[in-house]
Amino acid sequence: MTEVFFTGNRAAAEAAKLVRTQVVAAYPITPQTSAVEYISQFINNGELKANMIRVESEHSALSAVVGASIVGARTFTASSSQGLQLMSEGLYFASGMRLPLVMAIANRTLSMPVNIWADHQDSMVNRDSGWMQIYCANAQEVFDNILQAYKIAEEVLMPAMVCYDGFIVSHVAERMEIIDQEQTDMFLPEPDLTKRPLMDPKNPLQFGEVVYPDWYPDYEYKKHKALLDSPKAIMDVGREYGELFGRSYGMVENYKTDDAEIVFMGLGSLTSTTQWVVNDLRDCGSKVGLSKIRVFRPFPDKEIVEACKNAKVIAVIDRDIGYGTSGMLFPDVTRALYPLASRPKCLNFIIGLGGKDITPETIKNIHETCEKALEGKEVETVNWPDARKYD
Amino acid sequence: MGKTKIKDLTDEEYLHHGSLACAGCGALLAFRHALKALGPNTITINSTGCMAVIMQMGVPKVPHFHVLFENGPAVMSGVEQALDIMGKRGDTNLLVVVGDGGTADIGMGSLSGAVERGHDFIYLCYDNESYMNTGGQRSGTTPFGAATTTTPVGSVVKGETRPMEMRKDVPEIMIAHGAPYVATASIGYPLDLIDKVKKAATVRGPSYVHVFASCPAGWRSDAKDSVKLAKLAVQTGLIVLFEHENGERTFQHLPKKRKPLREYLELQGRFKHLLDDEDATRELEDYVEGKFKAIEG
Ligand SMILES: Cc1ncc(C[n+]2csc(CCOP(=O)(O)OP(=O)(O)O)c2C)c(N)n1
Numbered sequence: 001m002t003e004v005f006f007t008g009n010r011a012a013a014e015a016a017k018l019v020r021t022q023v024v025a026a027y028p029i030t031p032q033t034s035a036v037e038y039i040s041q042f043i044n045n046g047e048l049k050a051n052m053i054r055v056e057s058e059h060s061a062l063s064a065v066v067g068a069s070i071v072g073a074r075t076f077t078a079s080s081s082q083g084l085q086l087m088s089e090g091l092y093f094a095s096g097m098r099l100p101l102v103m104a105i106a107n108r109t110l111s112m113p114v115n116i117w118a119d120h121q122d123s124m125v126n127r128d129s130g131w132m133q134i135y136c137a138n139a140q141e142v143f144d145n146i147l148q149a150y151k152i153a154e155e156v157l158m159p160a161m162v163c164y165d166g167f168i169v170s171h172v173a174e175r176m177e178i179i180d181q182e183q184t185d186m187f188l189p190e191p192d193l194t195k196r197p198l199m200d201p202k203n204p205l206q207f208g209e210v211v212y213p214d215w216y217p218d219y220e221y222k223k224h225k226a227l228l229d230s231p232k233a234i235m236d237v238g239r240e241y242g243e244l245f246g247r248s249y250g251m252v253e254n255y256k257t258d259d260a261e262i263v264f265m266g267l268g269s270l271t272s273t274t275q276w277v278v279n280d281l282r283d284c285g286s287k288v289g290l291s292k293i294r295v296f297r298p299f300p301d302k303e304i305v306e307a308c309k310n311a312k313v314i315a316v317i318d319r320d321i322g323y324g325t326s327g328m329l330f331p332d333v334t335r336a337l338y339p340l341a342s343r344p345k346c347l348n349f350i351i352g353l354g355g356k357d358i359t360p361e362t363i364k365n366i367h368e369t370c371e372k373a374l375e376g377k378e379v380e381t382v383n384w385p386d387a388r389k390y391d
Numbered sequence: 392m393g394k395t396k397i398k399d400l401t402d403e404e405y406l407h408h409g410s411l412a413c414a415g416c417g418a419l420l421a422f423r424h425a426l427k428a429l430g431p432n433t434i435t436i437n438s439t440g441c442m443a444v445i446m447q448m449g450v451p452k453v454p455h456f457h458v459l460f461e462n463g464p465a466v467m468s469g470v471e472q473a474l475d476i477m478g479k480r481g482d483t484n485l486l487v488v489v490g491d492g493g494t495a496d497i498g499m500g501s502l503s504g505a506v507e508r509g510h511d512f513i514y515l516c517y518d519n520e521s522y523m524n525t526g527g528q529r530s531g532t533t534p535f536g537a538a539t540t541t542t543p544v545g546s547v548v549k550g551e552t553r554p555m556e557m558r559k560d561v562p563e564i565m566i567a568h569g570a571p572y573v574a575t576a577s578i579g580y581p582l583d584l585i586d587k588v589k590k591a592a593t594v595r596g597p598s599y600v601h602v603f604a605s606c607p608a609g610w611r612s613d614a615k616d617s618v619k620l621a622k623l624a625v626q627t628g629l630i631v632l633f634e635h636e637n638g639e640r641t642f643q644h645l646p647k648k649r650k651p652l653r654e655y656l657e658l659q660g661r662f663k664h665l666l667d668d669e670d671a672t673r674e675l676e677d678y679v680e681g682k683f684k685a686i687e688g
């Protein structure tokens with residue numbers, strides 16, 4: 001274990017090196033770029049024995065790691081924003097092939113208008129592509145989650161995205177701990193290639209078959225089931241990681257939610273700010289808590305219900321927007337809570353789009369609206385506290 | 392390398408019988424011959440198109456991966472780099488098979504990238520001059536005048552209007568990339584095709600083989616005429632067979648005396664409307680004339 005001062009991108013690159021990635025394919029896009037530049041340097045320094053494919057597009061980046069994986073290599077790729085959108089066709093291709101790919105996403109919004117800063121639009125619009133999605137609040141979590149993502153993906157045979165906010169996490173250096181090669185090898189042995197079919201002339205198989213309507217739902221169900229069952233692997237790996245290296249992980253981190261009347265929920269770095277505000281509000285006597293969602297796909301229904309057991313108002317914070325409806329985290333939370341006999345009031349707050357700074361004041365503003373709802377006053381369901389209003 | 396003779400050909404087939412291909416499918420023949428040239432130690436990547444569909448339900452006897460429409464070369468880049476780093480490449484041939492649409496149009500970026508990076512693989516484009524899997528729409532290689540479902544014969548516009556000179560000439564594009572081996576072939580000349588695929592396999596780096604492959608369904612021709620048409624395309628001079636290696640180009644089956652284009656056109660429904668349109672047939676004849684002038688110097 002070594003203490004270091006790394007950015008999120010450097011932490012991602014370090015993790016990709018420690019897992020002994022064999023093939024890396026990526027295409028530059030802000031704010032992901034430096035992650036891949038670090039890996040290029042590791043390879044050219046002889047620190048990592050891997051082949052780097054400097055592809056001509058993100059579509060090809062994902063396609064290339066699919067090719068590498070289908071002959072048995074452990075792979076890494078990373079992207080952001082427009083790049084992830086260009087991959088979108090390949091996301092379904094990869095998950096449908098049940099390949100244990102791991103991809104780092106330095107979250108950035110989608111054009112137009114042009115904006116290179118953080119929000120979750122890019123990964124959220126791809127939330128139903130069959131990839132697991134793990135969100136990180138800081139560089140330490142980026143490192144820990146990428147290491148774990150390999151173990152989880154290779155266990156459940158579904159690909160995983162590890163998402164972290166562009167610039168806020170990708171480019172800010174923080175004090176964190178990394179584990180060494182020996183520890184990594186112990187935690188993550190070489191992949192068991194007997195677990196899945198590979199392309200091999202000694203055992204010729206056919207991949208990418210047509211499936212007709214009678215059987216198609218069965219295949220879809222199997223993918224769905226693989227994700228539904230994956231929390232077991234996610235929890236086991238998170239626990240083991242904790243036992244070995246001192247930081248354990250689950251699906252959701254519930255903070256002071258036990259007796260909370262108001263529960264904030266969100267993904268990524270905004271949860272750190274929110275946690276700070278929760279402490280502040282608690283000091284002032286407000287019963288508030290935070291549900292920091294680490295794993296968004298598969299969706300952690302059980303943990304969300306647990307977090308809301310005494311809550312009267314839930315503030316679902318989305319750093320993304322489904323135009324014409326609500327944020328994209330919101331419907332999943334309300335769906336998870338719907339079967340409950342008595343449900344808390346669920347409010348949605350769209351904040352921090354395109355890198356708009358999420359300050360403690362933004363969260364306190366959300367809290368005020370929640371207090372109003374708690375008092376039984378009328379409030380909007382979907383709120384935009386940090387946008388100017390024109391109506 | 393010596394020229395392959397019929398008696399040298401293996402009796403082994405690497406495609407099972409009973410594929411979903413139309414009778415007389417030239418694309419299927421192109422793949423069949425290519426696999427005879429390469430043998431069983433071959434990994435195949437096949438972009439979406441007719442070939443990927445007719446290979447379904449276990450037709451190939453070699454590993455076969457039907458990928459997306461535009462990403463065959465990118466997937467193969469990953470296969471090649473993975474086998475290399477894992478020390479598993481050995482003598483395995485890596486073959487990418489894609490139609491003209493997947494090559495000249497939607498997959499051009501992926502092909503260009505993989506060739507520029509210099510991956511060691513063979514790319515076989517079977518050119519039936521249209522998007523057949525989706526029912527015969529026009530592609531970047533559709534010849535002037537040809538009727539397709541998106542360039543139909545109407546009362547005002549009749550067939551494809553883009554001149555022959557502007558067709559996307561993928562072999563030339565590959566030569567411009569500096570690909571170490573580029574060849575054109577036709578299913579009408581299977582031994583030549585086999586020689587070229589064999590040569591492609593011995594070359595280090597990317598090699599590109601562009602195979603003219605008749606399609607009775609799209610061309611509205613008789614299944615029995617598929618091989619004949621693939622020969623006529625060469626004999627009339629519409630298609631020129633060549634190899635390009637080390638900066639040198641050699642020609643194969645170059646006709647000394649070209650057959651009249653009409654013999655080729657009249658066997659295909661897609662050209663029927665051209666037969667009594669002198670201007671249109673002249674455009675095709677001028678194209679052939681110009682090409683041969685350049686070749687013969
Ligand atoms: C991204 C994408 N766009 C469109 C299609 C639909 N599509 C499938 S095959 C095909 C045409 C294939 O043409 P070609 O490459 O010439 O092969 P052929 O069918 O002629 O064998 C099209 C348009 C697709 N599968 N994927």
Ligand code: SF4
Pocket residue numbers: 411412413414415416417418419441442445519523524605606607608609
């Ligand atoms: S439509 Fe053409 S290319 Fe497709 S299977 Fe039939 S003959 Fe072959």
Ligand SMILES: [Mg+2]
Pocket residue numbers: 490491492517518519520521522523530
């Ligand atoms: Mg075609």
